[in-house]
Amino acid sequence: ALPTRVRIHEVGARDGLQNEKTLVPTAVKAEFVRRLAAAGLSTVEATSFVHPKWVPQLADAEELFPLVRDLPVRLPVLVPNERGLDRALALGVREIAVFASATESFAKANLNRTVDEALALFAPTVTRAIEAGLKVRGYLSMCFGDPWEGAVPIEQVVRVTKALADMGCDELSLGDTIGVATPGHVQALLTALNEAGVPTSRIAVHFHDTYGQALSNTLAALRHGVTTVDASAGGLGGCPYAKSATGNLATEDLVWMLDGLGIETGIDLAALTATSAWMADHLGRPSPSRTVRALSHK
Ligand code: HMG
Ligand code: MG
Numbered sequence: 408a409l410p411t412r413v414r415i416h417e418v419g420a421r422d423g424l425q426n427e428k429t430l431v432p433t434a435v436k437a438e439f440v441r442r443l444a445a446a447g448l449s450t451v452e453a454t455s456f457v458h459p460k461w462v463p464q465l466a467d468a469e470e471l472f473p474l475v476r477d478l479p480v481r482l483p484v485l486v487p488n489e490r491g492l493d494r495a496l497a498l499g500v501r502e503i504a505v506f507a508s509a510t511e512s513f514a515k516a517n518l519n520r521t522v523d524e525a526l527a528l529f530a531p532t533v534t535r536a537i538e539a540g541l542k543v544r545g546y547l548s549m550c551f552g553d554p555w556e557g558a559v560p561i562e563q564v565v566r567v568t569k570a571l572a573d574m575g576c577d578e579l580s581l582g583d584t585i586g587v588a589t590p591g592h593v594q595a596l597l598t599a600l601n602e603a604g605v606p607t608s609r610i611a612v613h614f615h616d617t618y619g620q621a622l623s624n625t626l627a628a629l630r631h632g633v634t635t636v637d638a639s640a641g642g643l644g645g646c647p648y649a650k651s652a653t654g655n656l657a658t659e660d661l662v663w664m665l666d667g668l669g670i671e672t673g674i675d676l677a678a679l680t681a682t683s684a685w686m687a688d689h690l691g692r693p694s695p696s697r698t699v700r701a702l703s704h705k
Pocket of ligand 2: 422582584613655
């Protein structure tokens with residue numbers, strides 16, 4: 408059975424833009440977030456409070472957040488440590504996400520830590536965030552394959568997911584950072600997580616579309632009962648610290664499929680497509696999303 412409603416966790420303004428080499432003006436980012444909210448996205452990940460040298464594109468988080476803070480949508484931000492949490496709290500952020508890795512190679516590349524050192528960095532951050540009344544999501548990267556280590560054993564993913572859950576992350580987003588997952592693998596991982604005591608209701612899926620499998624993988628997750636799906640408007644994205652990671656699942660491609668299945672999202676596809684076409688113009692290259700391209704041909 409499929410769910411009747413899906414919540415899309417829009418990551419275009421964060422995952423989508425973080426890899427862009429040319430700095431996007433803060434006012435354009437704010438307009439992007441505003442238009443995404445106006446198109447009906449109820450959760451719009453806004454930016455990251457990470458080290459500005461690590462992700463220069465998002466170094467304007469302090470300037471951006473106040474411009475979007477009053478929008479009537481959820482506006483989570485990425486926070487890697489207590490320094491990031493302090494910055495977020497000072498601006499009135501209400502929702503954060505920490506981001507762990509299932510593999511040692513990516514933990515080192517993305518967080519300059521081992522897997523367990525990164526978890527130790529997050530633990531006090533998550534505890535303090537919860538005490539401050541914030542909602543906390545835990546991302547887990549490299550849940551299926553890793554560019555340095557190859558296929559990632561399911562037990563390894565289950566161990567770190569449980570650690571994030573036990574730490575207090577209310578939602579766990581399973582990242583296929585380099586887009587190598589296939590539907591059988593998705594099904595197997597979700598089943599293993601359930602068997603380890605992690606309920607499907609706490610799980611979100613986060614697919615990148617490198618091998619064109621993101622929608623098939625999403626459908627496998629929906630059939631398993633997942634109702635929160637991460638996607639990026641226009642299919643923008645990639646991770647600067649994961650070679651071969653291309654764009655995220657495009658929100659428009661996802662909405663086209665969900666509309667066809669009669670699953671509610673609350674999203675106005677025309678408004679969303681217009682937003683992605685506008686951003687593609689700004690970035691100077693066409694959106695990789697098939698749906699954006701199809702609907703943009705008049
Ligand atoms: P580090 O170099 O080990 O930092 O980086 P440190 O803890 O040793 O601190 C060094 C200096 O940085 C200190 O300053 C800190 O204050 C400062 P100093 O005392 O030397 O003057 N510092 C900060 N400044 C501002 N904001 C902060 C902050 N933290 C420390 N938050 C660190 C460790 C975790 C900070 C770094 O590795 C980092 O920022 N990494 C972020 C990488 C990133 O954002 N990657 C992309 C997001 S993950 C992703 O895209 C995957 C996802 O989409 C899911 C998927 O697809 O798989 C979520
Ligand atoms: Mg990602």
